Amino acid sequence: MNKSYLQEDLLRMSGVNPRKCMQCGKCSATCPAYDEMEYHPHQFVSMVKNGDIEPLMKSQSLYRCLTCFACVERCPRSVEPAKLVEAVRLAVIRQQGANRMTANDIPALLDEDTPQQLLVSAFRKYTK
C-alpha cells in the first residue's frame, strides 16, 4: 500500500509505529472517554495504519480524548495510541479556520471557580 503524505506525516509527528500493535484492545479497554468516542483508541491505530484517515478527521472522537495517557501507560506493546489521536487532531485544527473555540466562547464557560488551567488546556487542545 502506498503511504499517503498525510499518513506519513501523522506517523512522523506522533512518533507512533502502528505495526507494533498486536490488537489486544487494552487501550480501548482502559479509555475513560470510550463511551463518547465514535472511533476508539485501537481503531485510531489500525485505521491510520491502513490509511483510512478521513473518517477519523471528521470524527468528534478527536475532541474527546482526555490525553490522560492511560492507553500510553498500559499498552503492552508501547504503541502509545494517544499520541496518534493527538496527531490526527492537530492535522485537523492546523487547517485554516478549523479552530474549535474562540475567545468569545469563554464567558459562557466561566463560573465562579473555573480554574485558568481549564481554559488554557481547552484552548491548547481545540485551537491553533
Added chain:
Amino acid sequence: MQRIGVFVCWCGSNIAGTVDVKAVAEALKAEPGVVFSTDYQYMCSQAGQDMIKESVREHKLTGIVICSCSPRMHEATFRKTAAAAGLNPYMVEIANIREQCSWVHKEMPIGTEKAIILGKAAVAKVNLNTPLTPGESPVTKRALVIGGGIAGIQTALDIADAGFPVDIVEKKPTIGGKMAQLDKTFPTLDCAACILTPKMVDVAQHEKIRIFSYSEVSEVKGFVGNFDVTIKKHARYVKEDVCTGCGACVEKCPMKKVPNEFNLGMDNRPAIYIPFAQAVPKVATIDPNACNMLKNGKCGLCARVCTAGAIDYKQQDEYIQEKYGAIVVATGFNPISMDKFDEFAYNQSKDVITSLEFERLTNAAGPTAGKLLRPSDGKHPHTIVFVQCVGSRCDSCAQKGKEYCSKICCMYTAKHAMLTRDKYPDTEVYVFYIDVRTPGKSFDEFYRRAVEEYDVHYIKGMVGKVTPQGDKLKVQASDLLSNKQLHIDADLVVLAAAIEPDKSARPLATMLTASMDTNDFFTEAHPKLRPVESPTAGVFLSGTCQGPKDIPETVSQAGAAASKVIGLLAKDKLKGNPCVAHSNEQMCNGCSSCERVCPYGAITYEDKEFRMPDRTTAIRRVAAVNPAVCQGCGACTVACPSGAMDLRGFMNEQIMAEVDAICK
C-alpha cells in the same frame, strides 16, 4: 612447506548466490602453499567428502581449507573427512563464507572479495598448523540433576533406570515442583497429584537416586565428565534419617501463623512443617525465621513431642562434595510478580488472583479443600473473569512484562474455565484473550469444548482496569469483535501471569559457565538440532529452564536430556580438546596474570629449577596449564604480558599470519 588443498562450497545458492565461488577458488590457487583449488555444490555431501579424500591422495595434500559455512556447523564433519584420508584432523581450517559473508552481503562483487580474503586468512593459518592429538580423560559415572520438579524427576528416573547413579538437588524441602501444586492437567484432565506422586515415590525408592532436598549447588568446578560440585544442605533442624514424617510436631507447634508458600500464602502453616501430604522426603522442616525456639530459645515443644528424637535445634548447614560426569539443569519457572500490573488491582483485592493461586483454590489439598471460594469472604463466586497474557508478549520498550509468549496460559485457562463451568454451572465465566494459542495434540479440541460444550464466554479483547468496589470487582474491558467497552461486575478475577525462569538460574548459569538468553532462559547448543544440550559440554537442559513449556513437552525434553546424559556416561573415556593453552617456561615471569583471568581454574604455578646463563641454577615460579581442565578460551594468552602463553591450534603466530593475510 605445506601442500594445501582449497575447497569452496556453493551451499546450493546459499553461498553461490552472493559469492562467485569459481572466482574464489581461482584466486586462492595463487596463495603460498596451495597446490589444488576447486569448488563444489555441496561439500558436506558424501560426494563432496569423497572428492576431498580423493584430492588428498592425488595431490599429496598436508593441509585443507574449506570455504563453507560456520565451523560450528561442519568443522567436525570435515575433520572426520580429513582423518579418513589419513590426515591429522587439526590440519583442516574452515573459512566461514556463509554466515559471515554471503548471508550478510547482498552484492556479488563485495561478497566475492570478502570470501577471497577470508580464504586467504585460512590458507595463511594452515601453513602454520601442526598436527594435534587430543588427550583423554576419564568419566565419572554419576549425574547431577539440579531441580526436583517434574523435569528433574523424569530426567533422574530415566538416567537411573539406565543404571547410572543420580543425585537430585532441590532447594525446597520436598521434590515435586510446580506440578505438585496443580489440580488437574490438560488436555486429559487427570489429576496432577495422581500422576506425579507415584513418580516422586519411584524417585525416593530408586536405589540409584539420592535426593538432596532443602539444598543448593554452591560451587561447580571441573569439566565434562569430571565436575566437582559442592552442595549446600541447609539446616532443616530435623534429622532427615530419623524423622518418620508422623506430623505430631506439626500439629503441636504453637506458631501457626506462617504464610504457607505451598498454597501461595492463601493459608498458614506452623513454623515446623511438611509442605504437603505426599512430600518426598516426608520429613519435617523448621522455618528458622518463624520458630520461637530458634529465634529466642523459648519453646522446644516439637522436640518434646517427637518420639523419634529427630528434632535438632543445633543442626548446621552442611556442605557435601561430590564428583559428577554430567549435570542437568532443571530449575523451572515462576509466575512473574503482579506488582507492576496493578491496573488489575492484584495488590488491592484478595479476589484478584493468579492462575497458580486458582489451581490451589480448586485443589482438594488446597486452602479451601477444593471448594472454589473467594479468598476475601469465603463466598462462592458467581462471575469469574480470566485475563490472558498478563505480562506476556510485551514490547521490549514497555517497562514491565516479558517479550515472549508464556505458552501454557491459553490451555490452563481453558481448563480452569471448563472445570469451573462443569462443577459450578451457575457461574458465568469470561475469558479475555488476544489470541488463543493451542497448537498441541488434542489442545484446540479441548479449547473448543470449553466454548461449545461449557459455554465459556471467550471475548477477544483485553481488560484495561479492575476496580474493587464493595464485594464486587468492576472489570472494564474491550470486546473488539462487537466494538464495545464492557463493564462486568465480577466476583473473582484470575490473571494469567507470564512465567519466568527461577531466580536461581542466573547465578547457577555463572557457576556452570552455561549461556543464557536475555530473559534468563538457558540457551541450547543448537535451537533445532541440539535442543537439550547447553553449549557448555556436559551440561544438559530439562524443562522450563530452557523456555516456557507444558508438562507433556517437559517430560519429553526430560527424557531427551536423560538419553544425552546416558550417552555421555556410557563412555569410559572422553577425548579432550587439543586446542589448549601451554606456557613457555623460559619466557614466563610468574606474574599470575593468566591465573587470574582463567575462568576454569586450569592454571596453577609451580617452582621449577632453571639453569641460568651463568651456569648457576635458580628456582623460578612458572605457570602450568592442566590440559584436561583448559577449555581453550584463550583469555590467558592475551593477558600474558611476556607472550609466554600460547594456545595450540590458535597460536599467536597463526593469528598474526591471518591478520597479515587479511591486511595484505
Added chain:
Amino acid sequence: MNVSYFPGCTLKNKARDLDRYARQCAQVLGITLEEVENWQCCGGVFTTAKDEVATKLSSVRLLQAAKAKEQPLVTVCSACHNVVKQTNHAMQIDGEFAAKVNRYMADDGEYDGSTQVYHYLELLRDVVGYDTLKDKVTNPLKGKKIAAYYGCLLLRPSSVMSMDDPENPTIMEDMIRALGATPVVYANRNECCGGYVSVESPALAKKNSLAVVEDAKAAGADMIITACPLCRYNLVKNGADIPVVYFTELLAEALGLKEDANE
C-alpha cells in the same frame, strides 16, 4: 536549600491556596522557593506531537532560567509539572526537537535538558524526607482517613515522569502517613477526572469525577487530596460530598500553619 519555583497561572488565581500553603510549608521545611522571574504559562497540556515547538517554549524558558541559577525547578500543580517534565524529557532525547527549540532561545541561551525537575511531592519525599517531615508535624492528623487522588497527569507517562509506580503509587499515601493520618487506597485514584473535556462534554467529566469520588468513599475516605486545580474543580463541581483539598493545605494543617494562613 534554594530552588527555582514555578507556580503557574492557576496558582496565581483560582488555586491560591495550593500556592500559599506550598510556600509556607517550604519555609518551615528549610526550602526556599525562589519564584522564576517573568514566567509564562506552561499551556496546561503537553502537546505530544514532535513538531510542536512554539507551544513548548515557555516551559523551556523556565527550565533555562532554573539552569542559569543552577537550581532544580519545582512545580506544585500536576499539569505544570507534567508539561515541564515532558518538555524537559523531549529536550533530552529528541535532538531534532531540541535544535528547533534552541533557534528560539537566543535571548535566554541554549538549553540542554539538564535541569532537574521536581514535583513538590518529590521534594518532600526525596529532598526533605518523610522521616524529617514526620518530625516537623506539630498537629498530627490522627484518625483522618484520606484518599490521595493522583489523576492522570502526576504519574503518567511513567517512563517520563518517573515519580512513582504508575499503577500502585505510594508518594501521597506515604505523605499522608507522615502527617499522622490514614491513607485510603482505591483503584480510581489514578484515573482521569475528565480534564479539559468538561468544556465540551460536562457529562463525561461528571461521570469520571463521580466515579473517583464514589470509589474513594466506598474505600472509607472522608477527604480527598489532590495536586491539580482542574481535578479539584471537576470533583467539586460534579458534586463531591466529601471535602476535596489541595495536598499543601493538608500539609500546612499538620505543620500547624493553617491558622496563620486563614487570617
